């Protein structure tokens with residue numbers, strides 16, 4: 070059977086059942102246990118968002134909205150016969166890491182969908198331009214999440230996104246923190262997808278599943294979303310000006326980079342299955358995202374400093390020790406005791422990473438500012 074296309078999915082509940090058709094119902098996959106490394110769900114101060122004055126950069130935001138209206142990927146996410154039987158080709162180990170990848174990607178796309186959808190709904194009356202941009206982005210993220218979830222059904226699994234919506238813990242961020250976090254996740258998403266796509270273009274033998282053929286246009290969605298937040302921060306220049314903004318930008322850059330690095334190295338088997346080395350891949354993605362961020366953030370991180378990478382490696386080692394303690398057959402109180410020094414070491418490394426001198430974006434990328 071050729072499954073239907075994962076087209077725009079207007080509500081969260083419809084995503085969970087997209088394209089199941091008449092096939093045997095796939096098993097509902099329990100969402101992965103929440104850890105610091107799993108994707109977060111966000112909420113914010115909707116009144117403050119609605120009251121935002123866009124005039125300082127309205128022309129650019131209107132132009133971006135016009136791009137969104139064109140909906141370039143309207144017909145892109147259509148499954149073809151390449152998917153037929155593709156899941157059965159994977160060996161059990163590759164299958165396990167690939168399903169993990171699908172689940173994590175689907176969850177983070179879906180978390181974007183929920184946030185953008187809610188924002189668009191809540192600010193519609195007071196801030197129609199901003200609301201429209203968010204609605205277009207929610208459309209894109211729903212499509213991405215639906216497409217990933219459909220791939221999970223190829224493996225007989227499905228994420229229950231309705232359950233996830235109701236049961237995930239939501240982290241509340243102020244609007245400017247939402248800007249930093251979502252800008253970074255869109256831009257890092259762009260670099261992650263395009264890096265995999267370009268690598269597989271050169272090494273088609275490593276293309277373990279046809280979903281990767283869709284990454285080129287897909288990442289252009291993420292790039293546009295990132296550009297939207299760039300323009301939005303420029304419409305609210307105080308979000309990227311002054312000492313507070315500098316500290317927060319450093320914090321978010323570090324949090325996003327460190328989380329990705331630790332998570333990806335821990336599941337390096339997935340990257341190996343694609344013929345990639347997780348560390349090399351992540352270093353490339355981090356360098357590129359850092360460079361891109363200099364277009365809007367006042368400061369970026371000194372990722373050319375070898376100490377930066379040494380400290381990330383300490384985090385990797387501490388996290389491996391924490392995972393080992395978690396899996397050991399020890400009673401809970403002893404487990405905590407055993408984990409304590411590694412938590413402390415992680416906190417210390419993060420503090421030292423945070424205190425490393427940043428690079429002023431003016432020096433870093435003067436041509437584009």
Ligand SMILES: [Fe+2]
Pocket residue numbers: 178181209210213290291
């Ligand atoms: Fe997306």
Ligand SMILES: [Fe+2]
Pocket residue numbers: 181210255258290291294
């Ligand atoms: Fe996005």
